Amino acid sequence: MAENNASEAAPAKKGKLKMIIMLLVVIVLAIALSVVGTLWFLGDGLPGMGGDEGEASGEPAEEQFVPSTYVELEKPLVTTVQAEGRQRYAQVYLSLEAVDPQALAAAELHLPLIRSQLVMQLGSSDFNELQTPEGRRSLADRMLATVNQVLEQEGEPAIKAVLFRNFVVQ
Structure with missing residues (x-):
């Protein structure tokens, strides 16, 4: 009987192993599939899966975000408008x-000329037009x-936008 017990214990150990x-x-396998799936969804890990295709095909890389900078004109532009x-x-x-x-440093340097041109631009506007968005x-x-034209004449880089902080017509 001792032999019978020994032979039954060996297959049980083999089955557990x-x-x-x-x-x-x-x-x-689950961990590997999880990593591969994550890289595939993010698109930057596996060759041929969309990660580095832009660089390999000679397309330009995505531009990096460059934050804008601003300069405020301290004094308002005030003029008369015909209505x-x-x-x-x-x-x-x-x-x-x-x-x-x-570009902003150049705009500050040439601010008297820019202000003069902007006042003329504002003065030549139609009053009714200024009341609409x-x-x-x-x-x-x-x-x-107008600002970019002045900066171009002076050989300076252009600005991106003119923003209104306050706008009053009466």
Whole structure:
């Protein structure tokens, strides 16, 4: 009987060992699939899965974010605007936005010329147009073109936008 007990214990140990090995293989496989799936969804780990294809095909890399910098014009632009034969007043507080800090430094250097051109641009606007959002956007675009034209004449880099901080017409 002693021999019978020994032969039955050996297959049980073999079955437990086989079960442990299978469990370890399944765990390792699950971890590997998890890592591969994560890299695939993020798109930057496996060759041929969309990670580095742009660099390999010669396409330019995605541009890095560069925050804008601003300069505020301390004094408002104040001028008269014609409206149906009457003179009205317009007062505008401005800020200039640029990605290149040199453009803002150049704008500050040439600020007297820029202010003069902007006052003329504001004074030549139609009063009724300035009361609409589209008219104010149009004025901002014209002012941007005026500022960039002055900076271009001086050989300086361009600014990105002219922003209204306060806008009053009466």
